[in-house]
Amino acid sequence: MGSVRRGGVRREGRQTLRVEPLERRLPMAGDVDLFVSGGNLRIVGDSAANDISIVQTAAGKFSIVGNDGESFRLDGVAVAGTVSVSGITKTITMNLGRGNDAVSIAGLADTVTASRLFVFTGPGADRVSVSSARFNGQLSISTGNGDSNADGDTVSVTDVKLTGPLIVETGAGNDSVAIDGVTARRAGVNTAQGEDTVTIAATSPVAFDTLLLSLGAATDSLTIGPGTLSLSKGRSRFVGGPGDDVLAGRDSLTPGSLARLAIDGFEGVS
Ligand SMILES: [Ca+2]
Numbered sequence: 001m002g003s004v005r006r007g008g009v010r011r012e013g014r015q016t017l018r019v020e021p022l023e024r025r026l027p028m029a030g031d032v033d034l035f036v037s038g039g040n041l042r043i044v045g046d047s048a049a050n051d052i053s054i055v056q057t058a059a060g061k062f063s064i065v066g067n068d069g070e071s072f073r074l075d076g077v078a079v080a081g082t083v084s085v086s087g088i089t090k091t092i093t094m095n096l097g098r099g100n101d102a103v104s105i106a107g108l109a110d111t112v113t114a115s116r117l118f119v120f121t122g123p124g125a126d127r128v129s130v131s132s133a134r135f136n137g138q139l140s141i142s143t144g145n146g147d148s149n150a151d152g153d154t155v156s157v158t159d160v161k162l163t164g165p166l167i168v169e170t171g172a173g174n175d176s177v178a179i180d181g182v183t184a185r186r187a188g189v190n191t192a193q194g195e196d197t198v199t200i201a202a203t204s205p206v207a208f209d210t211l212l213l214s215l216g217a218a219t220d221s222l223t224i225g226p227g228t229l230s231l232s233k234g235r236s237r238f239v240g241g242p243g244d245d246v247l248a249g250r251d252s253l254t255p256g257s258l259a260r261l262a263i264d265g266f267e268g269v270s
């Protein structure tokens with residue numbers, strides 16, 4: 001690996017090598033490893049802030065871009081600039097480790113993105129965006145705890161269709177979750193502690209078999225609509241938990257959905 005990176009990382013001289021552990025705490029772009037095997041893509045970030053975009057260019061093909069001067073290795077070999085991978089038909093797994101990470105995954109309309117996508121961003125204030133994507137299975141996003149409540153995570157899932165479940169877990173911190181234009185089977189959203197904001201169907205309809213939503217401790221806000229939310233099978237439940245939680249847009253639930261839904265722990269429902 002070259003020891004000098006052009007973008008963003010400033011080295012102050014050879015003496016600073018002695019304080020390498022301190023240097024690692026700076027918000028550097030970091031290194032990202034990519035592994036392609038058997039139709040699977042695995043993306044592993046480091047403890048620094050990793051900011052990457054994954055853009056589908058055709059069935060099974062993706063361009064992976066570092067937005068902050070990230071250094072990529074593909075199966076252990078350094079790759080300069082944008083990385084292209086192909087033959088990805090099964091599972092995409094991302095594990096970005098510590099640091100304030102940002103990742104966006106954009107599929108192609110009416111093209112299967114992958115079978116499954118698992119995103120783990122670890123501690124820190126992370127941003128995850130999944131858009132225009134189709135999965136023949138599960139989408140799971142877990143953004144870990146913030147380093148403080150102010151370190152909230154931001155998750156958006158927009159124009160996504162799944163044949164499996166949708167799971168979003170944002171851990172402690174003041175988190176923001178937006179789900180818009182999404183169809184999935186069962187869905188689970190857990191925002192844990194912190195003052196969380198969840199919006200569902202802000203512009204386009206959202207349809208699940210069931211939705212289990214838990215907003216955790218502290219004062220949280222859930223807004224549905226003006227697009228419709230449809231819950232078509234079994235029992236769904238929204239739990240505000242401790243705090244003066246507010247649910248707005250109850251009327252954006254389809255009538256059949258309301259009959260399947262239990263709403264608990266919200267001090268204000270409108
Ligand atoms: Ca990281």
Ligand SMILES: [Ca+2]
Nearest residue numbers: 216240242243
């Ligand atoms: Ca709450």
